[in-house]
Amino acid sequence: MPKTQVARGRWRRELARPAWVREHPQAPWAAVLAVCVGAFMGQLDASIVTLAFPRMQLEFHTALAGVQWVSLAYLGVLAVMLVPVGRWSDAHGRKLLYVYGFGLFTLASAGCGLAPSLGWLVVARAVQALGAALLQANSVALVVHSVGARKARTALGVQAAAQALGLAAGPAIGGLLVGQFGWRSVFWVNVPVGVIAIATGLVLLPRSQDLKEHGTGDIAGAALLGASTLLTLWTLAQLADPAPRWPLVAVVAAVAVVAGVSFWRVEGRAVAPLISPARLRAAGIAGGLGGALLGYLALFAPLVLYPQVFRQWNLPTGRAGLVLSCLPAGFALAALLGTRVGHTVSNPVRVRVGAAAAAVSAALQCLGWASPLVVAGLLLVSGASLGVVLPANNALVMTSVPESDSAVTGGMINVARALGTSLGVALTALGVRVGLGHGWASPPLVMAALAAACVVMVFTAGPVRRPGMGIWAP
Template sequence: MLVRERRRPDVIRDRPDAWRLAVATVCFGAFMGQLDASIVTLTYHSLRQEFGAPLAGVEWVSLAYLVTLVALLVPVGRLADARGRKLFYLYGFVVFTLASAACGLAPSLGALIAFRVVQAAGAAMLQANSVALVTTSAPREKMRAALGVQAAAQAVGLALGPTVGAALVSTIGWRWVFGINVPIGVVALVAGHFLLPRTRGRTPVPAFDWWGLAWLSAATTALLLGVSAASGLPLPVWAVVALFAGAAGAGALFAVRQRRAPAPLLDLALLRVPAVAPGLVGALCGYLVLFGPLVLVPTVLSQAGASELLTGLVVSALPAGFALVAAGADRVLGAAVTDRSRCLLGAGAVAAALAGMLVLPVTPGGLAPLLGLLGAGLGLFTPANNALVMRAIPVSASGTGGGLVNMTRGLGTALGVALVTLALHLAPTASPAAAAHHAALLLLAAACVCLASSRLSPRTDEASGHPR
């Protein structure tokens, strides 16, 4: 029973809305992952005080998690395609929940970072399969709506994270930021056991590409370490240059390995499918834009003297806008507005919001509506972009495709944290407005890439997914 997927009870499987129950169960994992991602940024100030660490050191509570997640999403997706997506998803809940409890008990910053790596391994088992479970459970004509519900669950987790995190940190302490995952994880594990379907089609993996995993991990870790070192981590200049050179070299070796390996970690043929490469670039930049403000706004407002609770409420405007639009866009726009058009409209709204951050005053009252517009644009862009990518990928490779989407999103999240920290480090410390403008300019560039990637995506017949 521990190595085989169990079937759902007949009373669940035979319901006409069984797919809705499966999607709702996947939303537990989506909610948990994004709650954890957004809530952790509110602990930075408390962690710096308790452990006496600089911001560039404390950010590795997030980056260690994200580096591990990025490295594991694709291989876990491939293994889940072969062994069973439900099985991996349920074990992901077990690992994530136990590691969350350990994070809450961590005696030092180093131990906390180590437990976050374990937590990320569980999150990879959840996230690599979440998109695949949604797309294989929902009828094809309901795929975009189902992905919108999943994106809304992610956004609700993001929206609650800043407010809940601020309340927990200011009352009972930062450790409960991790402890809150435990009861959610237990409920989700029980729901997944009874409501998720078994994997129908499987794709055997003849041999695991350990060298590919090693080069991918080395490239992402060296890149983020280099950005972190440039953001204030105490390393000499030669070490920073060596890290960036190492990231480029490991990335090149990863690409060579994927072309030559008999069973590559990443099927590069998927990147040649017309809708996939632009969609992945858009996913990366979209999540960079989503998570960058979650680091930027708390730091800038705390420098300006705002309370933790007010900061949390302001930050919540971004994911709240994301949740409302991701959940409601399909009802309002219907089938008349294509995914490609939604991507263009969403990316345009994101660019407009970030342009506003460059010219308007850096105050809670000025930031909240701009963050709401930013979230709304991403809520329109993200589900449509994901649907374009997943519709273009064969069903037999949906786990690998879902892992690929989540890997690029994870890398975008990591770059959002690291690059905004770098922008804050380069800005004058006495000027919150200058720091916000530095970071907003960086995020605006990423939004423009989202807009460009949307224009590059081919027009498709959404019923079949084929270009037209």
Template structure:
């Protein structure tokens, strides 16, 4: 039996960040290598978010479960990421960002293999919860790792590369998902994560720098995390009941009421917590509050169609492969617009004007869904317009929020943006599922049902409205 010293030694090694080999540290390309390693995590996180929506029809058929139950393959994942993002980020500041990042990839990889072997939907959802914990460990550290690895003068370009990795994962997801589901089966949507995860762990071990400065304040707002998790779970659970979850209807009302109580408890806790998840003082600034509302609305409109389009097309007789190929126009438009708008739009345009243009394009794309069939080119075109609008809207929206947050609270502001993005994604999936169940028959010439498209259009209006109230006066451009 090993002695206490041996146990402590092994524990120390498990919690020790190993430094990079000297040839990596001294290489003039060391920061590019670190960014490349981080991009694998950024790519996989967004790939997994968009690829899973293609498996809904297959899961309905194989497990004989209603759509209201199947959607929890995504919702359970998003709930954990939402609840744990800020807490895991703070844990990384204390223990080491490289350490938590690599362990996160390990958790993500092993749980992906478990998802692919799930014998029923319950086990699959449980495995997705574990996978989400690994994803939170990745997402909370990617930007921080880039920041500590890259020289200051190269940081903006490096963050752009990292964002491009995320956009690429989001764009590739529907196409890859459609191909895998149609040819190899839905389980390969999860198997594909395993080799990439193993490669990322090895590369991260040798290419990522150790954490030099660590936080000394290890306080966590665990009660706040608990209230938030209960509130979001109850809200989405109530929506799922009305979407067809096989439980008595009164439980939906009870869950919605529980969500209200939990959110009230969360707000009360955040007002008194020494290290809150959400700074209520920041939310008193109308520019920040409305900007966060816009970020929430933008991701709801982005992820709602990622569920709606495959469901509607497959029920209309389209294969998963073709549905995935068509759907890729949305994230592709988003990726291109988010990365090229600085070159294409006039430099003098303010963030507010860019947000309004993005919201208008998004609304136009959703309005075009009324003519999005049966010709494939119509659907591809309007999905591209929608994606372009969201790509134009998102970066200046984030800039409006972060530009209003004091620099010493930039970490808190960034965490709040990530949180509302996750909430918008989860509610987008839940609302589209609910409205699809109760208004899923297409009308007229369109294969996309009017009710969920109308809900998404109303949220797109909120995107535009969010850029108006409380917007900070911006200086007139110099002549």
């Protein structure tokens, strides 16, 4: 039986929209607009911070291995919390947790801007990620519930456009803000936007009508996934440190492996697992999730690498941001235009062609071009190639499962995306440290690894959907 919200406490009850909003013919699209603010800010915040890394390194007197945790804390917590938050929202209200999520995101952004040390900044970023998880886990459900099934595809396309715009705008806006106002400004910009978003969410978003109790959920699975993910990222971060503490690194790495193995065993026995091993064994799921992880790794790694390169070139921060924005801009453009060829080119072909183009672009970047204009062009090609790969790959995953499993499978894709971006940060920092430590050029080292990852995607594109399954045609 659906839960009623009438008997719940004031702070646990979703507020109804004003009558003039609820009865307006454009009320569904007003709700979509409110969700798009969160979609834009979530992606903006993921990409805007990398331009601030060099300034953070100077202020906190640390290497890239230290400041990488500003991104890793955010992405790691996001990866761990997306699926559990989805279950909480089904039980307590999607609008309620979305609005609270924006409140937490806004307060944590202010905390980032005021952080007196790198440690405080990392903690504030972890809290910010929890708020972002509350936003991202609820956005699709709020959009679909607002406009209805018939207009859901169009509305989700609008939301995807907002996400792509945020991802593309991040480096350019970050470069301008850091250049004019310092690195703290990339966090302060979230505060006024967050206040506006909270107000619009309260007024424009509909209440949840189908709340259901889900019990305590897979607490053991969530704890083991979190431990395995964060300890693995810590291990990679230590390897990127100029002076790793080897005994501690070995112990933590062993604990991370044990936690990962235990997670899969627990999930195999869980009644309602976070990630079902049975679903992973279904056609296309495991390979498709691996493709999503590699694709997002290849997308995010250059956002960490090139600010270090531009710092060596003494390129102004504003100009560096414009060059770097070519990567997410190419991704956004290709992702939005790619739907036009979806009915004429199959998804496996799109994955293979796009991954091959991304591999070629990464290989060309191994040549160590010293021209910002050439780098901008290659980043544009890389972004456009990945903008072809990732939507097609994700569609292959979704079309390999029954419609009843689509929500859980979508959560798995979100986890793969967060893990891929986290590894993009950690492995790039490791590549920079190894390259500099041995007198190698780190950009060619990192780009060669990304080219290899893209080649793997070429040969592991998922199979076509099975008859009678799936919700979207490839």
